[in-house]
Amino acid sequence: MSNSSNQPFELEQNIAQWREFVLRRAAILEEDADELESHLRDQIDALLERGLHADEAFLVATKRIGNLEAVSKEYAEVHAGRLWRNIVWGTDKPSWNTDFYLALLLACCAAVLFHLPKLFGVTPETHEWVFARNFTLFCLPMLGAYYVVKHQLGQRGWYWLVGASLGIATVINLMPWQAESATQSLSLIHLPLLLWFLVGVLYTGNWWQTDGRRMDFVRYSGEYAIYFVLLALGGMTLIVLTNGMFWLIGMNIEWFTHQWLLPSGVMGAVIIVGWLVEAKQGAVENMAPVLARIFTPLFTLLMLTFLVIMFVTGRSFDVERELLIGLDALLIVVLGLVLYAVSSRESNKAPSIFDRLQWLLIVSALLVDVLALVAIGGRIADMGFTANRTAAMGENLILLVSLSGYAWLYWRFIRGQRSFALLEQWQTRFIPVYAIWAAIVVFLFPLVFGF
Numbered sequence: 001m002s003n004s005s006n007q008p009f010e011l012e013q014n015i016a017q018w019r020e021f022v023l024r025r026a027a028i029l030e031e032d033a034d035e036l037e038s039h040l041r042d043q044i045d046a047l048l049e050r051g052l053h054a055d056e057a058f059l060v061a062t063k064r065i066g067n068l069e070a071v072s073k074e075y076a077e078v079h080a081g082r083l084w085r086n087i088v089w090g091t092d093k094p095s096w097n098t099d100f101y102l103a104l105l106l107a108c109c110a111a112v113l114f115h116l117p118k119l120f121g122v123t124p125e126t127h128e129w130v131f132a133r134n135f136t137l138f139c140l141p142m143l144g145a146y147y148v149v150k151h152q153l154g155q156r157g158w159y160w161l162v163g164a165s166l167g168i169a170t171v172i173n174l175m176p177w178q179a180e181s182a183t184q185s186l187s188l189i190h191l192p193l194l195l196w197f198l199v200g201v202l203y204t205g206n207w208w209q210t211d212g213r214r215m216d217f218v219r220y221s222g223e224y225a226i227y228f229v230l231l232a233l234g235g236m237t238l239i240v241l242t243n244g245m246f247w248l249i250g251m252n253i254e255w256f257t258h259q260w261l262l263p264s265g266v267m268g269a270v271i272i273v274g275w276l277v278e279a280k281q282g283a284v285e286n287m288a289p290v291l292a293r294i295f296t297p298l299f300t301l302l303m304l305t306f307l308v309i310m311f312v313t314g315r316s317f318d319v320e321r322e323l324l325i326g327l328d329a330l331l332i333v334v335l336g337l338v339l340y341a342v343s344s345r346e347s348n349k350a351p352s353i354f355d356r357l358q359w360l361l362i363v364s365a366l367l368v369d370v371l372a373l374v375a376i377g378g379r380i381a382d383m384g385f386t387a388n389r390t391a392a393m394g395e396n397l398i399l400l401v402s403l404s405g406y407a408w409l410y411w412r413f414i415r416g417q418r419s420f421a422l423l424e425q426w427q428t429r430f431i432p433v434y435a436i437w438a439a440i441v442v443f444l445f446p447l448v449f450g451f
Contacts, residue, residue: 009053009054009055009058011044011054011058013348014058015037015040015041015044015058016348017347017348018037018040018062019033019036019037020347020348020419020421021212040061040062043057043060043061044057044058044061047060047061099150099275099278099279100275100279102146102149102150102275103146103271103272103274103275104272106142106143106145106146106271107142107267107268107269107270107271107272108268109142110138110139110142110267110268110270110271111263111264111267111268113138113139113142113267114131114135114138114139114263114264114267115260115263115264117130117131124259124263129177129179129184130173132188133172133173133184133188133191134169134172134173136191136192136195137165137168137169137172137191137195138267139266139267139270139271140192140195140196140198140199140270141161141165141195141198142270142271143199143270143271143274144161144165144198144199144202145161146271146274146275147199147202147203147205147274148161148202151202151203151205153202153205157202157205160198160201160202161198161202164198165195165198168191168194168195168442171443172187172191172442175446175451176451177446177451178450178451181450181451182386182387182388182449183387183445183446183449183450183451184446184451186387186388186391186441186445187441187442187443187445187446189441190437190438190441190442191438191442193434193435193438194435194438194439194442196221197431197434197435197438200214200217200221200431203217203220204216204217211424211425211428211429214428214429214431215343215424215427215428217431218339218340218342218343218427218428218431219340219343219344220277221339221340222336222339222340222343222344223277224273224274224277225336226291227273227276227277227280228269228270228273231269231272231273231276232269235262235265235266235269239257239261239262239265242257242261243257289341289344289345292337292340292341292344293354295337296337296341296354296357296358296361297357299333299334299337299361300357300360300361300364302330303334303361303364303365303367303368304360304364306368307364307367307368310371324372324375324376324392325392327368327372328372328392328395328396328399330368331365331368331369331372331396331399332399334361334362334365335365335399335402335403337361338358338361338362338403338406339427341358342406342423342424342427343424343427345420347419347420347421347424348420349420351413351414351416355410355413355414356414358410359407359410359411359414362403362406362407362410363407365399365403366400366403366404366407369396369399369400369403370400372392372396373393373396373397373400376389376392376393376396377393380393386449387445387448387449390445390449391441391445394437394440394441395437398433398434398437401430401433402430402433405426405430406423406426406427409422409423409426410423
């Protein structure tokens with residue numbers, strides 16, 4: 001038995017984090033936490049005397065305390081994944097192989113689903129919008145199925161997955177869409193986000209309502225994005241080399257790589273990346289915070305430069321649709337960067353220069369968002385409400401509230417007036433707002449603004 005992490009397990013630090021988690025509950029007072037911590041330390045000492053390592057003793061003790069106090073049990077369940085990654089029980093090849101073969105099977109199913117309509121004469125070339133509506137429905141429910149099986153969610157998990165997937169697919173495909181309508185485009189843009197939240201519920205399992213598991217899902221989403229980009233780059237390289245090699249011998253197989261290999265690879269990658277995130281989590285956990293620290297100052301510089309140039313030159317926003325879409329995309333990237341930076345930070349550490357830089361990034365993004373809202377409001381006042389303008393207004397208002405909360409809580413944390421735990425709570429408890437907005441755009445916008 002060996003520790004898989006290069007860093008030693010810090011027992012006192014983990015006990016402090018456990019105590020902080022306990023105190024987040026309004027019904028738990030300091031004296032209650034003292035008593036619970038005393039019980040926890042007694043259990044750990046007893047386990048250490050029996051020869052267990054510190055990380056093993058801490059994990060088992062939190063589980064045992066969970067039998068006495070539900071809040072400790074919640075902590076143990078929420079953080080068990082991270083704790084167990086520090087303990088390697090020999091070589092766990094059977095579990096690794098089982099998960100991989102399950103992911104491979106579901107990846108093949110997703111690829112088959114994509115090509116199945118072709119048997120009935122429905123192809124991407126002749127029915128472009130049919131494939132556009134169902135593209136994410138072919139693969140993301142399969143990723144959800146992977147977690148239903150892996151996390152043993154049972155019938156309840158299958159009811160969630162099948163019911164939600166069939167319901168969404170039925171509504172999306174039965175709506176009387178007009179060709180290239182704005183509401184159809186908006187629905188298809190927000191549909192992957194809605195399905196991703198469904199995957200999130202299945203990934204977090206029975207603890208999806210807890211702050212800790214929601215935070216784990218934020219980390220998972222960031223790590224998933226990194227792996228997907230890496231896998232996509234590798235896949236693109238493979239396709240280019242494949243086309244080039246066959247071209248050298250006088251064969252043109254672009255029809256095969258573009259119509260069959262590429263879509264099959266994309267469908268399969270959605271599930272395989274989900275397996276990769278958990279199977280190789282340690283590597284990404286070390287890389288992702290580094291990427292956050294690299295891109296945070298770069299995006300901060302970009303935002304500040306943009307604002308300074310605007311104020312110095314006296315130029316206002318050109319309220320053209322393309323620019324506003326670009327600004328919203330930039331703000332969403334910044335929000336994603338903030339989400340992952342918060343989720344990857346140790347909550348018990350003191351404020352650092354990176355936290356101050358993070359606050360500066362949030363404030364600059366907040367100012368850009370306010371300017372965008374002014375521009376959108378002016379456009380609506382001049383030309384009235386449309387689906388695109390309403391969607392832009394709604395998304396920028398959500399960003400305004402979210403970024404304002406981050407800015408305020410980060411400022412209080414930097415000044416030592418609030419704990420970092422409040423930032424984590426703000427982040428995790430705002431997640432349902434994004435899901436609700438995605439559902440509104442997908443289902444209600446077509447009814448309000450026409451199909």
